[in-house]
Amino acid sequence: MIVQTSLDPGAYQDAVQQRGGRVYVGNDLELSLSEAVLAYRDEYLVERGFARYKGKTLGLTPLYLSFDNRVKGLIRLRSLGLRVLCLLEFTARRALRDQGEKLAGIYPGNPTRATTRPTTEMMLKTCRGLSLTEVHVDGAPYLCLTPLSPVQERILELLGLPVTMYLALTG
Numbered sequence: 001m002i003v004q005t006s007l008d009p010g011a012y013q014d015a016v017q018q019r020g021g022r023v024y025v026g027n028d029l030e031l032s033l034s035e036a037v038l039a040y041r042d043e044y045l046v047e048r049g050f051a052r053y054k055g056k057t058l059g060l061t062p063l064y065l066s067f068d069n070r071v072k073g074l075i076r077l078r079s080l081g082l083r084v085l086c087l088l089e090f091t092a093r094r095a096l097r098d099q100g101e102k103l104a105g106i107y108p109g110n111p112t113r114a115t116t117r118p119t120t121e122m123m124l125k126t127c128r129g130l131s132l133t134e135v136h137v138d139g140a141p142y143l144c145l146t147p148l149s150p151v152q153e154r155i156l157e158l159l160g161l162p163v164t165m166y167l168a169l170t171g
Contacts, residue, residue, distance in 0.1 A: 049082055088159060089120040095158040103158070105151035123155050132169055143170040 031039065065071045093116065096103060102114035106122045126149070133144045145167065148156070153163055 049086070052082055052085065053078065085120045088123070089118070091160065092120075092123065092155065092158040093117055095160070103151075103154065105149075105154075126151050126155065145170055 028036075065074065092103070096116050096118075102116050103118050103123075104114035105111050106115070106118055106126055107113040108125070130146045130148075130152075132146075135142045135144060148163065148166060156163055156166065
């Protein structure tokens with residue numbers, strides 16, 4: 001039920017007592033009941049983005065910057081990072097849904113646990129330990145890559161990226 005009111009507490013309480021259940025109060029009177037419920041249910045997506053800003057992923061912690069343009073630049077850069085994280089997550093989850101499969105091997109200590117909703121952070125953690133090493137033999141440089149695990153190859157596949165892209169790092 002949607003209560004169209006100017007946030008009068010009495011009207012809100014009356015609606016709860018009369019109808020029971022959940023009451024949605026909003027200022028967009030154009031929304032239908034189903035649209036209001038769907039908008040409310042998707043609110044966690046926005047909150048999760050802000051949690052990423054505050055967490056370790058993007059780490060928007062208190063920082064002293066003396067010029068406004070630097071503050072704006074930092075926030076814009078991290079906003080771009082947030083968009084990339086969301087895009088990677090969306091792409092992998094959609095591919096898993098379309099294939100009707102789950103991704104296993106991303107949970108530390110539990111390689112058989114699988115999910116249809118991997119987070120970008122968990123997928124990136126599987127890349128720990130990858131390295132590119134430059135070795136000089138008789139004055140000639142050679143680049144050596146850590147081989148990809150099957151889980152890492154699967155993640156690249158879910159993201160629509162060829163494994164050859166990784167191998168191309170050696171030139």
